[in-house]
Amino acid sequence: TSLDYSSFTGRIAIGRLQRGLLKEGQQITLVKRNGTQVKSKIKELYTFEGLGRIKVDQVATGDICAVVGLEGFEIGDTIADFEAPQALKTIAIDEPTMSMLFTINDSPFFGQDGKYVTSRHIKERLEKELEKNLALRVEETDSADKFMVFGRGVLHLSVLIETMRREGYEVQIGQPQVIIKEIDGVKCEPVEHLTIDLPEEVSGKAVEMVAIRKGEMIGMESKGDRMICEFQIPSRGIIGLRNQLLTATAGEAIMAHRFLEYQPMKGDIPQRQNGSLVSMENGKAIPYSIDKLQERGRFFIDPGEDIYEGQVIGENSRGDDMTINVTKTKKLSNVRSAGADDKAKIVPAIKFSLEEALEYIQKDEYVEVTPKYIRLRKIYLKEVDRKRNK
Template sequence: MQIRNIAIIAHVDHGKTTLVDKILHETNVFRANQETGELIMDNNDLERERGITILSKNVSVEYKGTKINVIDTPGHADFGGEVERVLKMADGVILLVDAFEGPMPQTRFVLQKALQLNLKPIVVINKVDKPNCRPDEVHDAVFELFFNLDATEEQLNFPTYYGSGKNGWFNSSLEQCENITPLLDGILEHVPEPKIEEGTLQLQITSLDYSTFLGRIAVGKVTRGSIKENQPFSLMRADGSVVKSRVRELYVFESLGKKKVPEVLAGDICAVVGLEDFTIGDTIADFENPEALPIIAVDEPTMNMMFSINNSPFFGKDGKFVTSRHLRDRLMKETEKNLALRVVDTDSADSFLVYGRGILHLGVLIETMRREGYELTVGQPQVIVKHIDGKKSEPYEILVVDVPEEFASKVIDLVTRRKGEMLIMETKGTMQHLEFEIPSRGLIGMRTQMLTNTAGEAVMAHRFSEYKAWKGQIPGRGNGVLLSKEGGTTTGYSLDKLQDRGSFFVDPGEEVYAGMIIGENNKPGDLVVNPNEGKKLTNMRASGSDAATNIAPKIQMTLEECMEYIQHDECIEVTPNHIRMRKVLLNEEDRKRVAKSMKTEA
């Protein structure tokens, strides 16, 4: 049977996962009466809640006697480590672009990786049924993007399909047709068959699977030779060592699941059971004459955070895993499959420095651990500073903001205050398209301010560009915080009296402890308040004074918003049921002493 291996790449929200759903339905993967729902591939809770793809996944369909292996990839640059390795399995890519927004910064990031690997591109312009869409302009913009990324003559000559994934049609012209078969025919026509070299077995492990029955499973594409059940082989490690092992079971992808097979030939993607100690990038090679494939290169992390055990007064109330050994084992396990993540031990046995691609990348890891029953404390995200040619350098990003014209000046003002420089300003329909170059530090905490200043209308995206000279001090949070004076339960009476001091992150009746951040001060500087004071009961009553207290509801903050909100002397306590912000030093006297010593040093 002929094989085609294709990856689908696009900016977040342009419709990748919906397209995969339609391919699965079109090729009759499901029975006619089977309830499947939407977003079949985004099958973990976090992906469904956020509406984004985090982990790349494989699925295979059969069309006109050809097996098509489809790889769904994440659109966020934060999960670039996922994309870089799975593209190694593909021979062609479908670049999916929104007919209104056109190519976005993260599309550029993934497309660049695909073109460098010499993959054959097919461009699909999606959502042509949307009002004010501009498919012809978008087609020109895509061509320009290919040209800027140094595409070859052959890659520049890409086929284009138009359609609507939601309505289930794609065609080589703007004319609506009944289904997506023109696109499937285009995949068979334009995507080359896998290149098969002569020689002995070579298979690079590009992703990891896990089964409670079979243990760890290695997934990759057989680039040459064939692999059989029970066959002995050599595992070539990244550090140069060679381990002899044997294939216990072999699986190929079929529809949404896997099928056990006795042998897999070159060109197909398969899952190998029987390996214990392997990492992504290792090569499964011939037993007698092993030859390794080049190691997968992944871009460097740009941000780090301190992960520590939870040492707050509420330690151990929620979580199952609370010790530093639990935390260390879990982080080390994550680095095996999450290539862009690094974990470094610190001087303290209870803290670890975790390096990642961005706030979303680290936030998803923390959220996953929290749901698994871990308790931990995380510090303020810091960018990674390097010394290049003796100069202090920091990472810079390209920030793209699309916003209605009346808010453009507010956006420019906000970005320039954070040391950003404008590169491009142009009009797209009723929207202003702005591009800036900004230090990564300037982006931390910007999203909330951006949405406040533009009434929620701004669409922003950013990607790492390069390391450049340090830009100096960037203004942080303007206002101080309200801190709890002592532990106890908050009362409505107390919060009502304190409302003119600021806005609260807690409701009446919540447990708090000394040093916990319970709200935002209206002014700069931190303020210690007592939210637990009850009303003194007397026999005297005055009409109207006991009317129900009128307290504004608390401000709900997500984990990523908390990560962007905290300053260097604050941290976040994360447990399965709660996310609380607090000072690193809970005792007020300790904080004053440290502040005093810092002043004398300065």
């Protein structure tokens, strides 16, 4: 039912023994999903205790164990008797519903705080992840620096990205895209079964939010002072929903979703309305400039932070992108003016978590992920290139 990977022993099969005994060195038959049978031998057996594994000689019925030494097995295969093999019912693996573009970090700040920055490093790390991550798929693109990574949703892929950044990788991630299939000539998108558990008094707000995102309610049940609401919602509608729900319910909502099926496209889902504030220059963000530009929108950077041309440093209060210069210092003169000694009052910057950043960006933006920073940037850093590309 699960698998692990060790660089010493290779792939490790994990599952529960339904009947009989398993012994170290035992000859067995591996029954594949398609019914073919492969003779094999168990090298080592482990059981689980706490967070670790303990080596054992044999495993009894009902135990969950890890088996080392089998080659070429997949999830849903059966380890059966050597002479009279019988296959257990196979289990289905959810297919990926979302894709993201992983690319090398080519911003002006690349390599400043990460150890692994080249495309070879990223490719090897993604291949290693495939060994133990079931619902993950990786495809190469026409560029050697870019990889399409398919997963079960924003959370699934952001766990991988967070693990990579903690290991010292630097990557840039494109906007999450839902995988759309054509079934019998009709464009179809993945639909998920969504369950939200939240306080009764804010349940109306949740229903309204899901309805805007083309979700349909299929059930509502009250348990004490909480409501459990069930919906069918397109995977597109789930992108960005969790953060909005948590804000609306003061952090009380508990949300879970799983893939249901592909259904015909549900139409447009409202996206982010506001444009971005984009830096015009490389340099340090000056408090004086930020103070003077505050009515233009909300900032994502602190005063004194290093920024580069093309970095998204805030959200515009209007719908289009705007290029601004926050590296300008105050011009000093020897004449005192009336407003000379006004204090700069700067609103605290908005800091995104990794998931929030992935859900926030638009088509023409990347999230730059390094061990210490999460930055948003335009794909084309120079304004001339952005206009030409438009």
